[in-house]
Amino acid sequence: MLPFRFIHAADLHLDTPFSGMSGVPEQLRQYLQGSTFAALGGLVDLAISEEVDFIVISGDVYDASESSLRAQLRLREAWERLGQHGIPVYVIHGNHDPLNSRRLRLAHPPHVTIFGAKVESINATRRSDGETVAVVSGISYPSAAVMENTSLQFRRDLASKLYHIGLLHANVDGQEGHDAYSPCSLRDLQNTGYDYWALGHIHKRQVLSQSPWIIYPGNIQGRSLKETGPKGCYVVDVGENGEANPIFHELDHVRWSEIEISIERLLTEEDWKEAVEEQIEELRENSVGRLQVVRITFTGRGPLHSLLQSGRESGELLQELRRRENVRLQGSENGVGSLGSIVWLAGVKVATGMDIDTSTLLQEDSFLGELFRLSARAEGDIELLDSIVESALAPLMDNSTLRGLLKEEGANSNTKLELLRRAQELASSLLVEVDSRGGMGQ
Ligand SMILES: [Mn+2]
Known part of the structure; x- marks a missing residue:
């Protein structure tokens, strides 16, 4: 096998509006608005300085299917800079920028390959001598919601000794907090015989497997407090024996x-x-x-x-x-x-929380003691937690707006735990207050 180097990025979300932020001075707002483009610029700089042979981008290049002309022009500029350095790009589209979106369609230059709605495979070459070094396969979302397991369409040609890279925008093993589009399992991906799965969709960086490599690089620029920590891409060196060494680079x-x-x-x-x-x-x-x-x-x-x-x-x-x-x-x-x-x-x-000794309280035969014991039990018992939170929120479910918000925000277990803890503290503060006023009728 011939050694080569590539970049794996995903979820560029170009021109994210950052509209949810309040009280931000104009200067900061503009900087935020430009940050996805700045990260894209950094990606291009990195590709040039690291002299990579090609780049793969695993979906959600644009933030919205109605992507702005600005986003398209800036992307075009990035493509052109890469073209000047002879760096090809392989791209799939995801749920935010599916193939059927009504965006203006500026033509892509020949060194940029956009995969279609069926799995296609392309030989990728090394820039130094034009030798074929890898097979890059990918599939784009035809429309925003892909509910089928598209990973099953990928099959490796077992006779081929080339390094196989698969591009997929998918939710592997039903991860929380992201739509369950193109759902598949780790096993599905492992069974394809590919060497490197270049994933996109989940914005949190994760290495799911090292053999084969199955990686979510995360997005290149965090967009909210839900997307904390360093954001960037992987530079992957593939050696003569086909062993790969992915190194994370910050771009945010x-x-x-x-x-x-x-x-x-x-x-x-x-x-x-x-x-x-x-x-x-x-x-x-x-x-x-x-x-x-x-x-x-x-x-x-x-x-x-x-x-x-x-x-x-x-x-x-x-x-x-x-x-x-x-x-x-x-x-x-x-x-x-x-x-x-x-x-x-x-x-x-x-x-x-209140300045109280919880270990003593947990032993105490009192209403407060019982409250803390129930809460402690619910922390270790998902079903109990679910039923407590569900019954507490039931009165809010009549309102459709609240219902929608709760469905979005209240669905994961961390939020439920947080609600439980807040309720425990609020209840105990109120009880102690009433107690100290002698209002409990003791
Ligand atoms: Mn995304």
């Missing part, structure tokens, strides 16, 4: 993160404010020129719980911290260069 220009700050050792409001400032400055120091968007969740049990419970204090701190970043933003002469030092607070969440 905006980094999203969720940060937890425990109030456990914080005694005063001053301690609390300082703990937050410390975190923000630490993020700023490690930003490496990236705009950071963060949400802080206060956790743990401590004396500050009752103060934070109303949400007023944290709301005011949020406003103040935003104001400071705004001052920093305006103080800089040339906007874009300095955005890398901005740490924008997208929100604060209070998930703290």
Whole structure:
């Protein structure tokens, strides 16, 4: 086998609108809006500097099927730069940009191959000597919702000694939080005899298998607080024996993160404010020129719980911290260069608990003790958790808007656990309050 190198990227979601963000200064909004394009630019730079033989992109190139002319023109520019360096691109379309979308169809240059709605295979060559090094196969979504298992259409020619790469936009093994389009199992993919499965669709980076390689690279730019951490693509070196070495490269220009700050050792409001400032400055120091968007969740049990419970204090701190970043933003002469030092607070969440000793409480023969025991049981028992959350939410289900939201947000077990914990803390705060007023009639 001849050694070669390629890039595997997916879910570019070009021109994502970032419309859900409120209270963001215009300068930041524009930067956010441009971040998917900036990441695309980085992808092209990487392909050129790493001298890859080709690039594969596994679907959702555009964010919307009605993709903007801007998105198409910027993509065209990227294709052209790659063409100037003789780097071919193999692309499939996914649920966000299916083949039947009504977008303007700017023609693609000859070095860009778009796979159709049936599995096609193409020989990929090495740039240095034009030798064929791999077979690249892929299938695009004809329309937005593909419910069949398209992985079954991929079959390797067993006589071929070439390296086989499959491009598929799919939900493998029913992962939560993404539509179950083109559903297939890990076993299905392993059975095809392919060497490398270049997946797209799930935005969280994951290596599902090393033999064969089955990889979700994640998207190249995070788009919300649901897409935290480094985002980028894989540069894959395939050696003479067919062994591959995929290395992740960061491409994101905006980094999203969720940060937890425990109030456990914080005694005063001053301690609390300082703990937050410390975190923000630490993020700023490690930003490496990236705009950071963060949400802080206060956790743990401590004396500050009752103060934070109303949400007023944290709301005011949020406003103040935003104001400071705004001052920093305006103080800089040339906007874009300095955005890398901005740490924008997208929100604060209070998930703290009362300053009580839960281990004693769990033993206690009291209503509060019973409440904590039930809650602890439900944490380890999915069915019990489901039934508690379901009955608590039942009154909201009459409203169609709420029903829709709950279906979207409340479906996964993490959200249910969070609801349970919040309910436990709220109930116990109220009970203790009533208790201290003597209202329980003891
Ligand atoms: Mn996607």
